Amino acid sequence: MIDEILADAGITAVLTGVRMPRMNSIMERWVKTLRTELLDRMLIWNENHLRHALGEYERHCNLHRTHRSLEAAAPLRARFQPLEPDLIKGLTVLRRDRLGGIIHEYQHVS
Numbered sequence: 001m002i003d004e005i006l007a008d009a010g011i012t013a014v015l016t017g018v019r020m021p022r023m024n025s026i027m028e029r030w031v032k033t034l035r036t037e038l039l040d041r042m043l044i045w046n047e048n049h050l051r052h053a054l055g056e057y058e059r060h061c062n063l064h065r066t067h068r069s070l071e072a073a074a075p076l077r078a079r080f081q082p083l084e085p086d087l088i089k090g091l092t093v094l095r096r097d098r099l100g101g102i103i104h105e106y107q108h109v110s
Contacts, residue, residue: 034054034057037057037102037103038053038054038057038099038102038103041102042099042100042102053099056098056099056103057099057103060098060103060105064105091108092108092109093106093107093108093109094106094107094108094109
């Protein structure tokens with residue numbers, strides 16, 4: 001039944017592997033994070049808007065959002081180098097809003 005509904009929407013169901021016990025927990029965490037950080041804060045107008053929002057959120061997660069398992073680094077970005085205490089006083093931070101202000105990205109300005 002659900003496979004037919006997904007097929008009508010152009011979605012192919014992928015079965016999980018038998019010997020992958022952690023896959024379900026990882027995907028549940030991803031879906032919960034996506035829902036609480038994006039979908040619960042935004043009204044989706046149509047499929048194109050949803051695809052744009054998901055793509056922007058995916059880029060944010062892979063390039064800017066910190067991950068506990070990677071020592072507070074993003075998956076597709078180099079790890080942070082600690083700053084010297086005298087450099088922190090003159091630090092300038094640039095804030096960039098994404099998805100109408102739902103997501104904020106911060107970057108050091110040289």
